[in-house]
Amino acid sequence: MRLSKLFTKTSKSVPADETARNAQLLIQGGYVHKEMAGVYAYLPLGLKVLNNVADIVRDEMDKVGGQEVWMSVLQPKDIWELTDRWDDAKVDNWFKTKLANGTELGVGLTHEEPVVDSLKPYVNSYKDLPLKVYQIQSKFRNELRAKSGIMRGREFLMKDLYTFSRTEDEHKQQYEELAEAYHRVYERLGIGDITYRTFASGGIFSQFSDEFQTLSHVGEDTIYVDEAKKIAINKEVFTDEVLQQIGLKKDDLVEKRAVEVGNIFSLGTKYTDALGLTYTDEDGAEQQIIMGCYGIGVSRLVGVLAEHFADDKGLAWPKAVAPALVQLVTVGEDEKVISEAEKLYEVLQAAGISVLYDDRAVRPGTKFADADLLGMPYRVVISSKTLEQSSVEVKARTSETAELVPQNSLITHLQA
RNA sequence: CGGGGAUUGGCGCAGUUGGCUAGCGCGCGCGGUUUGGGACCGCGAGGUCGAAGGUUCGAGUCCUUUAUCCCCGACCA
Numbered sequence: 001m002r003l004s005k006l007f008t009k010t011s012k013s014v015p016a017d018e019t020a021r022n023a024q025l026l027i028q029g030g031y032v033h034k035e036m037a038g039v040y041a042y043l044p045l046g047l048k049v050l051n052n053v054a055d056i057v058r059d060e061m062d063k064v065g066g067q068e069v070w071m072s073v074l075q076p077k078d079i080w081e082l083t084d085r086w087d088d089a090k091v092d093n094w095f096k097t098k099l100a101n102g103t104e105l106g107v108g109l110t111h112e113e114p115v116v117d118s119l120k121p122y123v124n125s126y127k128d129l130p131l132k133v134y135q136i137q138s139k140f141r142n143e144l145r146a147k148s149g150i151m152r153g154r155e156f157l158m159k160d161l162y163t164f165s166r167t168e169d170e171h172k173q174q175y176e177e178l179a180e181a182y183h184r185v186y187e188r189l190g191i192g193d194i195t196y197r198t199f200a201s202g203g204i205f206s207q208f209s210d211e212f213q214t215l216s217h218v219g220e221d222t223i224y225v226d227e228a229k230k231i232a233i234n235k236e237v238f239t240d241e242v243l244q245q246i247g248l249k250k251d252d253l254v255e256k257r258a259v260e261v262g263n264i265f266s267l268g269t270k271y272t273d274a275l276g277l278t279y280t281d282e283d284g285a286e287q288q289i290i291m292g293c294y295g296i297g298v299s300r301l302v303g304v305l306a307e308h309f310a311d312d313k314g315l316a317w318p319k320a321v322a323p324a325l326v327q328l329v330t331v332g333e334d335e336k337v338i339s340e341a342e343k344l345y346e347v348l349q350a351a352g353i354s355v356l357y358d359d360r361a362v363r364p365g366t367k368f369a370d371a372d373l374l375g376m377p378y379r380v381v382i383s384s385k386t387l388e389q390s391s392v393e394v395k396a397r398t399s400e401t402a403e404l405v406p407q408n409s410l411i412t413h414l415q416a
Numbered sequence: 417c418g419g420g421g422a423u424u425g426g427c428g429c430a431g432u433u434g435g436c437u438a439g440c441g442c443g444c445g446c447g448g449u450u451u452g453g454g455a456c457c458g459c460g461a462g463g464u465c466g467a468a469g470g471u472u473c474g475a476g477u478c479c480u481u482u483a484u485c486c487c488c489g490a491c492c493a
Contacts, residue, residue: 009443010454011426011427011428011442011443012427012428012442012443012454013427013428013429013441013442013443014427014428015427015428016422016423016427016428016429016485016486017422017423017485017486018485018486019486019487034485036484036485037484037485037486092491092492093491093492093493109493110493139493141492141493143491143492144417144490144491144492145417145489145490145491145492147486147487152492158493160493209493211493220492260493263493265493293493295493297493331451331452332451332452333451362451362454363450363451363452363453363454363455364451364452364453364454365451365452365453365454365455366453366454366455367452367453367454368452368453368454369453369454370454372453381452383452385452393452
């Protein structure tokens, strides 16, 4: 990707209508465009990050046997009435619309009903279970107030997975399998050490749930962390009774602010019963199916990562999600510099290293400032000075100092 | 949904007690000098001041309504 061809530009001034650091940086860097409150478009660089996060989530879901689908955003009213979740008094953040003939439709805010509905033709026998189905798709929620930049929007990308089990034991096993997969996702994103499985309320789904909370000063939730056990409890269910139930002692807990980056629920047979999804067991008897649902806010994670991996100069993406590993920067207009840079651009990409190539005819200061703002893990500078020593200058975004690396060992240096 | 703040070229802002062709910085275009931490000079394009209504000889400025955005709260997967 050449910066000279990229239609987005960086901005020196902080957007006036954002106070959240994540949105300020993402807008200044041209990663996202704010369309309206709580609704953001992902521009080329932002989409790369979003897709990189989604790919990690997808990979971990696939590894535990998740089968990916793409459900519909438009929702028929009837299946939601079966579970009593159509009424605005019961679920107040629906976006609803109508067909030309007046038929009411919902705009998907979660997909328990549709996933159960879509499984009915296929899941009939004990041989079909257990099962994990998931999708990565935009969700639409009519929040009274959007806030925190891209971390709490009205339209956002979410991974939602649903498990279907024959017994409580089987369900519990799937539930824990997913909880472990979630930990691996956060680990790969570089926030494993500050993300806690957190006992919480179940909202509109169930009495209790497990949230995954990432510590952050901009967090919306207050949680109490047991550092030794690496688990936490949300303030909303913080009572002596619940503490005893989950085996935490008040004295071991530290109060923290955190952002919810995942949430998993046991749904029992509420949805499968209501929509009539059952299976026939070995003895030919009809049995109930136990369900679980597991969400990860993919676009919210982009915000969390932007916010967490940033300094006063800009973004500092972890390698796993950065739009490119390297920002290649030319200094000066010397022909030799340009031709060597062009060569390097090709060679790096051929070696599987993604490159954001700053080939613009602008002054070095501008390029360095933009490299800091955009936050690729490495900045590689090539100039007349470095070429005199057959080298390039390599600086990690998170490091204060740069080092000269011989051109012919750059690839191994970057891959280390 | 309650409370507070805001809205003026693409972005960030100024605009006095109502007064003349609405300014500044960034960015953008053209010309020139520059080239290792956001260079400089000259010229230029770009704004019905969120919208509607009103007061007035005259409104960016005053009044009413309304839309949108931000923050606090409530709510929230």
